[in-house]
Amino acid sequence: MVPCLKDVAERAGVSVSTASIALRQDPRVKEETRRRIAQAAEELGYRPNGIARDLKTRRxxxxxxxxxxxxxxxxxxxxxxxxxxxxxxxxxxxxxxxxxxxxxxxxxxxxxxxxxxxxxxxxxxxxxxxxxxxxxxxxxxxxxxxxxxxxxxxxxDHRTGARRATRHLMDLGYPEVAFISGPADSYHGRLRHDGYVDAHASLGRQVDERMIYHGTFTEGSGYDIARRMAENGRMPQAIFAANDEMAIGALRAFGELGVRVPQDVAIVGFDDIRLANYVTPSLSTVRQPxxxxxxxxxxxxxxxxxxxxxxxxxxxxxxxxxxxxxxxxxx
Amino acid sequence: MVPCLKDVAERAGVSVSTASIALRQDPRVKEETRRRIAQAAEELGYRPNGIARDLKTRRxxxxxxxxxxxxxxxxxxxxxxxxxxxxxxxxxxxxxxxxxxxxxxxxxxxxxxxxxxxxxxxxxxxxxxxxxxxxxxxxxxxxxxxxxxxxxxxxxDHRTGARRATRHLMDLGYPEVAFISGPADSYHGRLRHDGYVDAHASLGRQVDERMIYHGTFTEGSGYDIARRMAENGRMPQAIFAANDEMAIGALRAFGELGVRVPQDVAIVGFDDIRLANYVTPSLSTVRQPxxxxxxxxxxxxxxxxxxxxxxxxxxxxxxxxxxxxxxxxxx
DNA sequence: ATCAAGTGTCGAAACGATTCGAACTACATG
DNA sequence: CATGTAGTTCGAATCGTTTCGACACTTGAT
Structure with missing residues (x-):
């Protein structure tokens, strides 16, 4: 059905091995022979079979x-x-x-x-x-x-990124920065958490465990946590969220509750998803290159x-x- | 280096063909032989070579x-x-x-x-x-x-989608709907244009060619066109854009110029990119499933x-x- | 005892390329 | 004339599987 090298070789009147190297422009085969082989291949619509080649060449x-x-x-x-x-x-x-x-x-x-x-x-x-x-x-x-x-x-380096984000908020003058973390078993969640802790350490501050909330990296979880914060009357002035999705969820919750961002609470996310630049207010974040x-x-x-x-x-x-x-x- | 079927067969003391079918749980081989082969394969860390298999099975x-x-x-x-x-x-x-x-x-x-x-x-x-x-x-x-x-x-069916979008604006009561088209050589651009025309035809209206603007499917081109509309004093009351990117560009331009959407001008895009739901105001659009x-x-x-x-x-x-x-x- | 129909296994031929060494020609060299 | 060399081409082996037909051995029915 589909022509193989043997067919080409036969039509050109050469051996399979010659056809093989000829088609790869090997200088060993005479110009005229090469032409004949190329033409035979053309006429038959020959295409080398990649699988066979891969098998032989082992790559x-x-x-x-x-x-x-x-x-x-x-x-x-x-x-x-x-x-x-x-x-x-x-x-x-x-x-x-x-x-x-x-x-x-x-x-x-x-x-x-x-x-x-x-x-x-x-x-x-x-x-x-x-x-x-x-x-x-x-x-x-x-x-x-x-x-x-x-x-x-x-x-x-997520950890350093998280540290910088937290420090950014601290350096703006917020004494306490809440943290919306990812799931406990998430590797990245842990790194970002570590960075959050590092930032505190770098200023000799203690981490207040009550300022750490556990989300699941989804927008919904960020939303829920933000509502809880507002409704329990435990509103922080600054929040660092372990990813943008959760930060955006929080933005939505605060929007609904009339809590103004950044006037009432400042927020920084992590990841710089495309949306971060388009939500209102636009979201500060940590970008991975x-x-x-x-x-x-x-x-x-x-x-x-x-x-x-x-x-x-x-x-x-x-x-x-x-x-x-x-x-x-x-x- | 890496073990092949032959190695497995030798270690199990059977032929290659038997090993081959045994590893695929073929009922033809005796339970005990199969076990022996499986064990040999296990011990050698044998993995079938997909390329060889593909070559033989031709799929x-x-x-x-x-x-x-x-x-x-x-x-x-x-x-x-x-x-x-x-x-x-x-x-x-x-x-x-x-x-x-x-x-x-x-x-x-x-x-x-x-x-x-x-x-x-x-x-x-x-x-x-x-x-x-x-x-x-x-x-x-x-x-x-x-x-x-x-x-x-x-x-x-982009054409019908475009017709519906245009009709949606017409049915809201806008007598004239401007169209920000895609590049002339774009297949989809043409279909959406055709739908725009269809909508006019369905109400027995004439298309006013001066209401058709040519963009390039980019946000920037939508922005430019919208500015031109506003600055030339030829502001339409309704716009159908051939894609969301251009519609969003127009939103941005109008935002800057103080033109209110949808009060001053209604806009519908095409594609329903994720952003469409997040811009302010959120963008009406035509979604492809x-x-x-x-x-x-x-x-x-x-x-x-x-x-x-x-x-x-x-x-x-x-x-x-x-x-x-x-x-x-x-x- | 003989035949038919299973069982379980094997050897060899694919699949379609690449590659290695051999072989043949033609020609120059010692 | 023997030998070497360059230029071309070829045959056969190989990559690692799958698959087909053959084969030997049981078994059960005749």
């Missing part, structure tokens, strides 16, 4: 980008960074959401359908990565501090694919973005 | 989702729909942004590294699709009216992969979403 030229889900607000910047950086090589990135089960991991990494992978999915535990990564299957993990052979982390993270991850992986090891893993810094929600002065 | 179990870019506002819903629908089969979707050049197309479709594809990228022209699609490489194209063998379109489009595209492709042909292509309807920007009454 696929593809790298997997495994994300928890494609819905996240940043991943598109991230992927853009990866793509731009990978573009200079002859690799091609493919994106797959790996979700909860590890079918994508099996399919791509264990069954060797890619040459390497960049993983941003905290559901995949270290043990699995351990068994999957190898000399011939290098892996870059984003946003996790993992040190395994053949696995490189590319991190963003997603594009750069992508570039760095890709570059790291390409180095590993070249066989390099032992270089230092990268860590990128966050950026504090001050918008309306934290530009007032303590009332 | 990869993967379908490509080729998008122009991953940045678009809807594609994540779309992909979610595809993934949910594909999940019931044993196929696995992979996403790749195909951009301008066709390297992804070559790599995946021509070199047969996938079993089929869903394409949302108007840069890929019909001729290319023609040569790529085949009995064994079915393709679904989104949002384009293409009829080729082995290529199925899955469309959303991206999730459903994804589901439909995937189901269509799965049918083709089963060998079905000749069924009718699907077309989905849009949904008019009325928000603040068009809830006033003609002033």
């Amino acid at each position: 696929t030229g593809m790298i997997a980008i495994l994300l928890h889900s494609l819905g996240g607000p940043f991943f598109s910047e991230l992927v853009r960074g990866i793509e731009d950086a990978v573009h200079v090589s002859d690799f091609m990135p493919i994106v797959s959401s790996s979700g909860k089960d590890d079918s994508a991991l099996r399919r791509f990494l264990l069954e060797k359908r890619v040459d390497g992978a960049i993983i941003l999915n905290s559901n995949i535990d270290e043990e699995v990565l351990q068994t999957v990564a190898s000399e011939s299957m290098p892996i870059v993990v984003l946003d996790r501090s993992i040190h395994l052979e053949h696995v490189y982390p590319v991190m963003c 997603m594009y750069d993270l992508g570039v760095t991850a890709a570059k790291t992986l390409l180095r590993m694919l070249k066989g390099e090891r032992g270089f230092a893993p990268a860590e990128l810094q966050t950026e504090l973005i001050v918008r309306q929600s934290s530009t007032g002065f303590p009332g | 990869t179990g993967m379908i490509a989702i080729l998008l122009h870019s991953l940045g678009g506002p809807f594609f994540s819903e779309l992909v979610r729909g595809i993934e949910d629908a594909v999940h019931v089969s044993d196929f696995m979707p992979i996403v790749s942004s195909s951009g301008k050049d066709d390297s992804a197309l070559r790599r995946f479709l021509l070199e047969k590294r996938v079993d089929g594809a869903i394409i949302l990228n108007s840069n890929i022209d019909e001729e290319v699709l023609q040569t790529v699609a085949s009995e064994s490489m079915p393709i679904v194209v989104l949002d384009r009216s293409i009829h080729l063998e082995h290529v199925y379109p899955v469309m959303c 991206m999730y459903d489009l994804g589901v439909t595209a995937a189901k269509t492709l799965l049918r083709m992969l089963k060998g079905e042909r000749g069924f009718a292509p699907a077309e989905l309807q849009t949904e008019l979403i009325v928000r603040q920007s068009s809830t006033g009454f003609p002033g």
Whole structure:
């Protein structure tokens, strides 16, 4: 049905091996023969079968980008960074959401359908990565501090980012900053919490545990917490939320309750999702350089694919973005 | 280095063929043999090589989702729909942004590294699709009216959506509705324009060409056009914009100029990007059911992969979403 | 005892490319 | 004339699976 190299070779009256190298412009084959082969290929509409080639050459030229889900607000910047950086090589990135089960991991990494992978999915535990990564299957993990052979982390310093955000509020003059945290078992939630604590330590202040509220990284949880604050009469003057979604939920609650932001309460979020710039008031936040993270991850992986090891893993810094929600002065 | 089936077979003292079927739980092999083979595989850490399997079975179990870019506002819903629908089969979707050049197309479709594809990228022209699609490489194209063998379109009825949006404004009582169109060479731009015209025809009205402005689908172009309208003193009372980005640009311009929306001018956009619900005033718009489009595209492709042909292509309807920007009454 | 129909296993041939070493020609060199 | 060398081409092995037909051995029915 679909023509293979053998068909081309026969039509051109040469052997398969000659046809193979001829089509790749190998100088060993005579100009005239090469032309004949090219023409035969053209006439038959021959296309090399990538799978067969991959099998023989033992490389696929593809790298997997495994994300928890494609819905996240940043991943598109991230992927853009990866793509731009990978573009200079002859690799091609493919994106797959790996979700909860590890079918994508099996399919791509264990069954060797890619040459390497960049993983941003905290559901995949270290043990699995351990068994999957190898000399011939290098892996870059984003946003996790993992040190395994053949696995490189590319991190963003959330802790420092959270410290700066908290300090920003403190430096504005707010004596007490409340914290809307993420779930207790969230790695990033913990880092941001640590940064919040660091900020207090840096000024020799005590953290008041009653100022820490536990959310779930959803807008709804931020909304609920903000309502509780207002209705219990325990309104803080400043809030640092562990992500923008929750901060936006809080904004909505305060809007409904007539609590003015930033006059009555200042708010800073984390992540700089696109929405942060469009809500009213616009939300101060901590931005992760997603594009750069992508570039760095890709570059790291390409180095590993070249066989390099032992270089230092990268860590990128966050950026504090001050918008309306934290530009007032303590009332 | 990495163990292959032969190694497993040797260690278990059976032939390669027996090992092969045993590992797939084939009832032909005796329970005890199977156990022995399973154990050998386990001890060696054997993982079947997917590439070899794909080569032999002539299918990869993967379908490509080729998008122009991953940045678009809807594609994540779309992909979610595809993934949910594909999940019931044993196929696995992979996403790749195909951009301008066709390297992804070559790599995946021509070199047969996938079993089929869903394409949302108007840069890929019909001729290319023609040569790529085949009995064994079915393709679904989104949002384009293409009829080729082995290529199925899955469309959303933009024209009717645009007509309804325009009629919505007319029915509110606005005698004249201006139109901020997309670029002239844009397929969707034209459909939306046609719908705008249809709405006039449905009431026996003439389209006033001077009410049609040409934008580029960017926020900036919407902004510029709105400023021109206001400054030239040719302010319409109602505007239908061919997409939300331009509508939001117009909102921004009017905000700056003190033109009130919807009191002074009503605006409706198209697409229902997430932002539409968050701008002030919130933007009325026409929503494409991206999730459903994804589901439909995937189901269509799965049918083709089963060998079905000749069924009718699907077309989905849009949904008019009325928000603040068009809830006033003609002033 | 003979045949038919299972069981369980195996060897070899695919799948469609790449690659290595051999081989053949033609020509120049010692 | 033997030998070397460069330029072309070829045959066969290989990558790691799956699959098909053959084969040996039981078993139960005739």
